[in-house]
Amino acid sequence: MSNLKSFGLNKIPPFDEHNFAMWKTKEMVVLKTIDYDMRNIVEKGPYVLMYQTMVNNAPVGPIKQNPETSYDDDDKRLLSLDVKARAAIGNSLPYHMYHLVQSCESTQEMMDTLTVAYEGTLEVQAMAINNLNRRYEHFFAQQGESLTQTFNRFNCLVNDIRRLGIVKHSSQLALKFLDSLGKSWEHHVDVLKDGEKIDTMHLNSLFGNLQSYEETKSLRKEIIKESNKEKYVALVSRKEATKHISDSDN
Numbered sequence: 001m002s003n004l005k006s007f008g009l010n011k012i013p014p015f016d017e018h019n020f021a022m023w024k025t026k027e028m029v030v031l032k033t034i035d036y037d038m039r040n041i042v043e044k045g046p047y048v049l050m051y052q053t054m055v056n057n058a059p060v061g062p063i064k065q066n067p068e069t070s071y072d073d074d075d076k077r078l079l080s081l082d083v084k085a086r087a088a089i090g091n092s093l094p095y096h097m098y099h100l101v102q103s104c105e106s107t108q109e110m111m112d113t114l115t116v117a118y119e120g121t122l123e124v125q126a127m128a129i130n131n132l133n134r135r136y137e138h139f140f141a142q143q144g145e146s147l148t149q150t151f152n153r154f155n156c157l158v159n160d161i162r163r164l165g166i167v168k169h170s171s172q173l174a175l176k177f178l179d180s181l182g183k184s185w186e187h188h189v190d191v192l193k194d195g196e197k198i199d200t201m202h203l204n205s206l207f208g209n210l211q212s213y214e215e216t217k218s219l220r221k222e223i224i225k226e227s228n229k230e231k232y233v234a235l236v237s238r239k240e241a242t243k244h245i246s247d248s249d250n
Contacts, residue, residue, distance in 0.1 A: 024114075027092070035077075037081055085107040086104070100113060129166060141182050171199045185210075
C-alpha cells in the first residue's frame with residue numbers, strides 16, 4: 001500500500017463532468033486499490049453488523065445491530081470503508097459538485113446521486129443503451145480511414161457499451177469488426193470467417209492479424225513496384241545500348 005501511495009495510485013482523478021462514465025470507471029478502480037471490499041459498499045451500501053439472538057439453535061426476537069463494544073479489528077475496517085470511500089470521492093469533486101452530494105449518508109447514495117445527475121434516470125440510461133446498440137449495429141469503416149483509426153473508433157464504442165452493462169461476446173465483436181471493413185478486405189475477411197479460430201479470437205488478436213496482413217500486402221506492393229522499376233531501368237538501358245551500337249555502325 002505504501003508503494004501505491006507514493007505513486008498517487010490511490011487517489012481518484014478530478015471529477016470530469018464532460019465524461020462521467022470514464023471518471024466513474026477510474027473511480028471504481030482506485031477504490032479497489034484502497035480496499036477491494038469497497039466495491040461492495042458502492043454497489044450495496046455500507047456494512048452493518050447485525051446479530052440474532054438464538055435459543056436452542058432457533059432465532060428469537062428481532063435482528064439487532066451489534067454493539068460497538070463487540071467490534072474486532074476486521075469489523076472496524078469494514079465499517080470504516082464507507083467513510084473512506086466518501087472522503088476519496090468528495091476530494092475528487094469541485095466545490096460546486098460536492099454541494100450536490102454533501103448530505104448523502106453513504107457512498108452508494110453519493111454515486112447514485114451523481115449517476116442520475118450525469119447519466120440520467122433508468123429511463124434515460126435505457127435510451128442511451130438503445131442509442132449505443134444502434135451505433136454498434138450501424139458501425140462501418142469510413143472512406144479514407146486507416147485500419148487503426150477504424151479499430152480505435154470501434155474499441156471506444158465497445159468500451160462505452162461495456163460501461164453500460166451491455167455484454168458482447170468476443171466472437172460477436174470480432175465478426176462485427178470484420179463486417180465493418182471495406183471491400184478491399186473482402187478476401188481476407190472470408191478467409192478468416194472460414195477459419196476455426198474466429199469463434200475464439202479476441203478483438204485485439206484479430207486487429208493484430210489484420211495489421212500483419214496489411215503490412216505484408218503493403219510490403220508485397222513495394223517489392224513489385226521496385227521490381228518493375230528495376231525492369232524498366234534495365235529495358236531503358238538496353239534500348240540506349242542498342243541505339244548507341246546502331247549509331248556507331250552508321
